[in-house]
């Protein structure tokens with residue numbers, strides 16, 4: 195980060211413009227309860243350093259039209275990087291929180307921290323150059339990962355990438371010299387979002403069951419998330435459901451996640467005789483489409499009453515996914531069960547199938563009055579959400595930008 199520091203008084207001016215702008219200068223003085231001359235001095239400094247800019251003129255009333263001031267969107271931006279199991283999602287939002295661009299990068303076979311950092315750097319530079327900014331313009335950076343992260347931004351464990359005790363936060367801070375926030379457990383973020391503003395906003399308890407690249411759950415009661423003793427509550431993806439089954443990146447065999455996540459389903463389909471795989475699914479596999487699209491093609495061709503190998507395989511996978519959901523319901527007894535993650539998104543066949551199987555798997559189904567719903571807060575937007583979060587934090591506490599008295 196390479197910004198001229200701002201005086202505390204100037205920062206107050208900037209914050210008001212950020213909150214209420216665009217504003218004419220005299221209104222600024224009124225809002226702050228300060229002399230116009232003091233505020234004029236501040237706005238001049240902020241314009242000179244590039245934080246404020248003129249954006250047209252106000253109203254038609256009598257007298258001279260006043261120049262309107264706004265935060266200069268081009269001064270810098272906030273970056274959000276969602277590190278998924280096989281993809282990176284990047285998003286930029288401007289200094290004023292306006293979305294500026296996004297990109298997705300497919301990770302190669304090598305998913306070591308060094309290699310992932312290299313790909314982040316390449317993608318970030320590309321994205322920034324599209325809006326004529328550089329690395330020094332990054333005001334804050336958010337990185338999200340599906341794993342356990344400690345307070346200092348170290349990735350304690352991320353099974354899908356095979357990371358253990360990796361200093362992600364420290365390396366990002368050193369490299370980009372900006373404020374970095376690393377958050378783990380995507381499912382926890384999704385559960386929080388759903389209980390706050392999504393499908394569970396009117397419920398006293400919510401369980402979020404996520405099935406996509408991985409499988410996990412989180413529970414929120416009366417607005418409080420249940421984290422567990424080591425932040426792992428709800429990590430049921432690595433419970434072994436098929437002993438001796440498919441190898442999992444965590445080192446075990448037959449974990450729920452290795453069997454029934456998106457990659458687990460695609461791996462199972464690939465093992466079938468090619469003649470048993472529907473043509474459109476084969477095409478998706480041969481063209482190396484993203485896992486998510488292959489899975490959706492699979493469930494488009496799924497028929498529950500069909501006994502052919504393809505539908506039988508998907509039925510087995512669906513049962514494992516339902517089993518995970520049933521364990522969540524039995525363990526947490528929630529008012530609302532949110533089915534999230536790409537396996538459920540736009541996939542009626544799987545959602546309906548899991549719903550039906552749940553009725554058979556869960557004790558006292560009819561007495562529970564459990565609502566099973568689809569997630570409302572879109573999971574692919576985590577990179578944007580993360581960038582927006584560091585943006586909000588910046589305006590509340592602009593570490594490193596405002597000079598201390």
Ligand SMILES: [Zn+2]
Nearest residue numbers: 432442444449
């Ligand atoms: Zn595992």
